[in-house]
Amino acid sequence: MRFKTDxxxxxxxxxxxxxxxxxxxxxxxxxDDDSVRFTVIPDTGSxxxxxxxxxxxxxxxxxxxxxxxxxxNLELPLGPLQRALKSATGSNHxxxxxxxxxxxxxxxxxxxxxxxxxxQDARGGGQFGGGGxxxxxxxxHGQDFGNDPDPxxxxxxxxxxxxxxxxxxxxxxxxxxQDIPVRVLHPDTVETIMQPxxxxxxxxxxxxxxxxxxxxxxxxxKLALTTATSNRGTGSQNPKLELSANMHxxxxxxxxxxxxxxxxxxxxxxxxxxxQSQLTVPLAEHPSTIFEAAGPNKWxxxxxxxxxxxxxxxxxxxxxxxxxxxxxDHALILYVYVPNFDDISSExxxxxxxxxYSS
Amino acid sequence: MVVLxxxxxxxxxxxxxxxxxxxxxxSDDVCxxxxxxxxxxxxxxxxxSAYICFSFSSTRFFSQYLxxxxxQYRDRFFCQLYIKSLLSIFRSxxxxxxxxxxxxxxxxxxxxxxxxxxxxxxxVARIASRNGITASHSxxxxxxxxxHAKFDExxxxxxxxxSSRTLRQVMDHxxxxxxxxxxxxxxxxxxxxxxxxxxxxxxxxxxxxxxVLKKPLHTNIAVEMDEFDDVQVQDKLHIIISVKxxxxxxxxxxxxxxxxxxxxxxxxxxxxLSYSRDGLLxxxxxxxxxxxxxxxxxxxxxxxxxxxxxxPELDSVSHRxxxxxxxxxxxTQEAAPRPSAQQKTPSARQPHFDIRPKxxxxxxxxxxxxSDSLFVSQGPDDDGLxxxxxxxxxxxxxxxxxxxxTTAEPDTSSIRISSFLPRPAETQDPTADRLLSGLEPTQRLxxxxxxxxxxxxxxxxx
Numbered sequence: 062m063r064f065k066t067d068x069x070x071x072x073x074x075x076x077x078x079x080x081x082x083x084x085x086x087x088x089x090x091x092x093d094d095d096s097v098r099f100t101v102i103p104d105t106g107s108x109x110x111x112x113x114x115x116x117x118x119x120x121x122x123x124x125x126x127x128x129x130x131x132x133x134n135l136e137l138p139l140g141p142l143q144r145a146l147k148s149a150t151g152s153n154h155x156x157x158x159x160x161x162x163x164x165x166x167x168x169x170x171x172x173x174x175x176x177x178x179x180x181q182d183a184r185g186g187g188q189f190g191g192g193g194x195x196x197x198x199x200x201x202h203g204q205d206f207g208n209d210p211d212p213x214x215x216x217x218x219x220x221x222x223x224x225x226x227x228x229x230x231x232x233x234x235x236x237x238x239q240d241i242p243v244r245v246l247h248p249d250t251v252e253t254i255m256q257p258x259x260x261x262x263x264x265x266x267x268x269x270x271x272x273x274x275x276x277x278x279x280x281x282x283k284l285a286l287t288t289a290t291s292n293r294g295t296g297s298q299n300p301k302l303e304l305s306a307n308m309h310x311x312x313x314x315x316x317x318x319x320x321x322x323x324x325x326x327x328x329x330x331x332x333x334x335x336x337q338s339q340l341t342v343p344l345a346e347h348p349s350t351i352f353e354a355a356g357p358n359k360w361x362x363x364x365x366x367x368x369x370x371x372x373x374x375x376x377x378x379x380x381x382x383x384x385x386x387x388x389x390d391h392a393l394i395l396y397v398y399v400p401n402f403d404d405i406s407s408e409x410x411x412x413x414x415x416x417x418y419s420s
Numbered sequence: 421m422v423v424l425x426x427x428x429x430x431x432x433x434x435x436x437x438x439x440x441x442x443x444x445x446x447s448d449d450v451c452x453x454x455x456x457x458x459x460x461x462x463x464x465x466x467x468x469s470a471y472i473c474f475s476f477s478s479t480r481f482f483s484q485y486l487x488x489x490x491x492q493y494r495d496r497f498f499c500q501l502y503i504k505s506l507l508s509i510f511r512s513x514x515x516x517x518x519x520x521x522x523x524x525x526x527x528x529x530x531x532x533x534x535x536x537x538x539x540x541x542x543x544v545a546r547i548a549s550r551n552g553i554t555a556s557h558s559x560x561x562x563x564x565x566x567x568h569a570k571f572d573e574x575x576x577x578x579x580x581x582x583s584s585r586t587l588r589q590v591m592d593h594x595x596x597x598x599x600x601x602x603x604x605x606x607x608x609x610x611x612x613x614x615x616x617x618x619x620x621x622x623x624x625x626x627x628x629x630x631x632v633l634k635k636p637l638h639t640n641i642a643v644e645m646d647e648f649d650d651v652q653v654q655d656k657l658h659i660i661i662s663v664k665x666x667x668x669x670x671x672x673x674x675x676x677x678x679x680x681x682x683x684x685x686x687x688x689x690x691x692x693l694s695y696s697r698d699g700l701l702x703x704x705x706x707x708x709x710x711x712x713x714x715x716x717x718x719x720x721x722x723x724x725x726x727x728x729x730x731x732p733e734l735d736s737v738s739h740r741x742x743x744x745x746x747x748x749x750x751x752t753q754e755a756a757p758r759p760s761a762q763q764k765t766p767s768a769r770q771p772h773f774d775i776r777p778k779x780x781x782x783x784x785x786x787x788x789x790x791s792d793s794l795f796v797s798q799g800p801d802d803d804g805l806x807x808x809x810x811x812x813x814x815x816x817x818x819x820x821x822x823x824x825x826t827t828a829e830p831d832t833s834s835i836r837i838s839s840f841l842p843r844p845a846e847t848q849d850p851t852a853d854r855l856l857s858g859l860e861p862t863q864r865l866x867x868x869x870x871x872x873x874x875x876x877x878x879x880x881x882x
Binding site: 243 | 586589590593595596633634636637638639640643644647
């Protein structure tokens, strides 16, 4: 069993790890010849299936195993992955390989990097008034851009300011090795974990910017929590938000408690057209067609847990287009399309099966 | 009678504050020792594995410095104070001078120490701000001789110097949850390796499968020797110190922009780190983990180990100190020998430094195989307290009643990629765990909610 690759688009992977980590600490990662899949299934709350093309995050990818399609299944703690990727962000070069240390399997990330001195100099140095200023060294970050074509690359790396002061020593590249503990999963173990199947949705709609949606959702959730604590009794239950959408470009977020009933509505959102070739039923018989015909007052509604929903919306950091599919009073699925600037046509999708509750 | 009088400039106050803040990471109290030529702040951590000494030059650091001495304290005066109370005096000013554009900035700070027969022992700090307000703080102190750590410069043949700033940034790459830092060199590749690791999880026998994933990142950082100013280290020598201590030192060191000088000999012997800035010399003596200690500690309960080893040391020192206080005789240098001088006897080889305890000394690290902070252990104590009324989980789901979950262990028969990791808040603060030890919930609140609403949860059809 071998796995070795260079990393690219480290920021994208790092954001994905952060988004998944907010839901669950450990992910199931399935690597094979064509794709990389991250799955998190929390005990309670929404589950995520993220399928990425190898090219999005890896370069010089080598994988080999006894399984068909060279599949390797790993259990991977997301916190350490995120921490390791943080070290790799802005590095000159980083690679990842599956190895063993003391008989324990590890995902070993080797990072060639410089210390980021200049930015910290400005902040840390000023504290003492005198003497703090520009004692930093001058570093050249730009030498090796070819190796890290990260489209999210921090502009700071490119336009690194050089200190005027001459330094006696040149900053040297440091080699950082971050070993992430992993468990290699037997194919039998993961065989039974199936991606959920949901019936054809009644409404599909592109969500407004997630930052906005999250800010309002979080405010609703907090409001619900404060009202819940003031009237005791409902305190132990997490607040539920009611989320509805129609086929006429509207999304409605609503919170109802004993004392208040608030609603936010977004309008003129896009209801993307369905591709007939992907459908199992004729377009005319598709539930969404029926919903559309029923007019703007025909809403598909689900209830979501406020706190869980907030964790789901943290996927907004990936800046992807998000399509929400509502099955009325049944299910809510979010498809997050990860932007890939190398390959516009690629379809890297993160699928959120949002846990929902009947009213 | 005023024994000591000194004045700090605005910048001096900030430096003084930073020094105290750094010490506070090691100890609750600080010993102030005043002589004609310098003012020394020293602290020793509770496990006596780290000693901190800041020396302020009387002529270069202070705007004014006058050590009067008296009959009782002719050559030096010493006292012990709570760092917290000193910090609170300086802290508030620091904040305001940043926020309010200098209007409330400190202009100067006069400190006087008053002591003598028939006098109240007081440290009086008078802080004058630019806006004309003068605040006076009066602190009581305890007369207590400082303890100094012995460090044999001649023995410490290994040494290296590096920019403290660079090293500080290197440390940023180490993740949370690590305890020990192994510094070693490789002459073949011309690098100095900084390796962080922890002994926590794999303590008893073969690790439980899930526990493997709980291990923190194992990080190694290779820094080329060329980046050091002076490396003279025995090849392949591994020296191990506490990450927490090292971080605290670097945090302070980077503010000085200076070179960090490190000297050490062998595992199990002290290591000295020092750096200086204008008129201030900062020295740290850390006990390194002996090879034997590291191994034996792996198999022992860390808490018992730390406590039992640290305890006798504590007593002997406090006894010594109190005897000095009780005597209250005229203390010439002979009468009050520095403790370091006493310990040059070969029998007390490394008296101030016991083997390294865990970085957080009092509470035991919770993340052993036995106690899993996410799934609360069913220890004998907890059992009685939280015995659920209806221990059968299946019933619970059927009735959808709000009950405590009895199953402390995750259901291994059902396959899940679930988290066996504790929530961060729970792991990172073992103190909190301990404080609540009598009142630990048997499950997370979210789980409680889950059982309650499980009847109307829409499950995904598979």
